[in-house]
Amino acid sequence: MTTPITATLVGGPTLALTYAGLTFLTDPTFDEPREYEGGIPLRKLVGPAVQPAALGPVDVVLLSHDQHPDNLDESGRALLAGVPTVLSTPDAAARIPGVRGLAPWEQVELGRVVVTAVPARHGPEGSEALSGVVTGFVLEAPDELTVYVAGDNASVDVVAAIAHRFPAIDLAVLFVGGANVGRFGDAPVTLDAARASAAADLLPRARVVPVHHTDWAHFVDPLSAVVERFAAAGRGERLVVLERGVPTAL
Numbered sequence: 153m154t155t156p157i158t159a160t161l162v163g164g165p166t167l168a169l170t171y172a173g174l175t176f177l178t179d180p181t182f183d184e185p186r187e188y189e190g191g192i193p194l195r196k197l198v199g200p201a202v203q204p205a206a207l208g209p210v211d212v213v214l215l216s217h218d219q220h221p222d223n224l225d226e227s228g229r230a231l232l233a234g235v236p237t238v239l240s241t242p243d244a245a246a247r248i249p250g251v252r253g254l255a256p257w258e259q260v261e262l263g264r265v266v267v268t269a270v271p272a273r274h275g276p277e278g279s280e281a282l283s284g285v286v287t288g289f290v291l292e293a294p295d296e297l298t299v300y301v302a303g304d305n306a307s308v309d310v311v312a313a314i315a316h317r318f319p320a321i322d323l324a325v326l327f328v329g330g331a332n333v334g335r336f337g338d339a340p341v342t343l344d345a346a347r348a349s350a351a352a353d354l355l356p357r358a359r360v361v362p363v364h365h366t367d368w369a370h371f372v373d374p375l376s377a378v379v380e381r382f383a384a385a386g387r388g389e390r391l392v393v394l395e396r397g398v399p400t401a402l
Contacts (some may be wrong), residue, residue: 166178213237321357
């Protein structure tokens with residue numbers, strides 16, 4: 153019997169997801185609005201809709217990558233120490249104690265759940281040298297839906313490769329917003345509305361949950377652009393737009 157999935161959008165890329173008896177949290181970001189200095193400064197516009205304590209115990213963090221504060225901020229880093237399992241890239245594992253790094257297509261069993269690390273590309277082809285390595289995840293369990301968490305992936309070709317290996321994806325959490333910090337010209341570092349729509353074409357049975365579409369100044373495509381694009385393509389009923397901070401049964 154399928155266990156109900158509940159999702160709570162904290163904000164940005166941060167989503168709490170109950171799945172097969174476990175609570176997963178994607179890319180923890182709980183800082184209040186502020187600016188982050190660095191090679192490319194980033195500005196957070198909106199704070200979290202839910203504080204970590206209100207989420208209850210988290211069993212697993214699915215961390216797309218650790219090198220950018222819009223995917224792992226200071227409060228998010230502090231949270232990692234209290235989570236039993238943190239899965240991310242091998243690079244993140246080398247930088248953060250307690251993180252388990254997974255190479256693309258590598259799997260780990262967590263109770264009934266099999267988590268597979270899947271490729272992601274944070275920009276155009278060859279962007280890894282500047283953006284760093286990122287990852288996505290696929291969750292599977294007996295008698296449960298198959299869930300794809302894309303992470304900061306901007307490549308439709310990458311989604312095609314994942315869809316080939318996992319043709320039965322039922323729920324896709326896509327990081328959208330067309331994020332652009334000017335590093336690669338007009339090429340975004342997350343899916344813009346057009347690319348998110350194309351990704352949905354490759355996942356024909358999946359409902360799509362868009363995240364990482366607001367809260368930061370470097371996002372180009374607002375959530376409304378994704379909604380309009382899906383509606384124009386006749387797939388608006390597949391889009392699940394979450395209200396920030398509200399637990400939603402999927």
